[in-house]
Amino acid sequence: xxxxxxxxxxxxxxxxISELDGKSSFKNLRKTAESILSVPEGSLDAKKHAIKExxxxxxxxxxxxx
Numbered sequence: 157x158x159x160x161x162x163x164x165x166x167x168x169x170x171x172x173i174s175e176l177d178g179k180s181s182f183k184n185l186r187k188t189a190e191s192i193l194s195v196p197e198g199s200l201d202a203k204k205h206a207i208k209e210x211x212x213x214x215x216x217x218x219x220x221x222x
Contacts, residue, residue: 161206168192169210182208 161169172188180188186200186207193199200207 159203159206161203161210165189165193165200165203166210169207170214173211173214182211185211 168189169185171192172185176185176188182204186204187197189207190197190199
């Protein structure tokens with residue numbers, strides 16, 4: 157079963173990516189996104205794969221910038 161991020165979750169994940177140093181773990185990324193969303197720690201754990209995919213897509217988008 158594939159779990160996707162809602163638009164309400166996707167934006168904070170992107171914000172967390174931009175706030176972190178690029179060397180942080182996906183766990184730290186999730187914790188930061190949860191903090192931005194003001195939800196309990198662990199709330200995004202079920203969406204680990206979706207968060208990794210969002211991160212991969214964002215990194216590819218950043219690399220393609222001129």
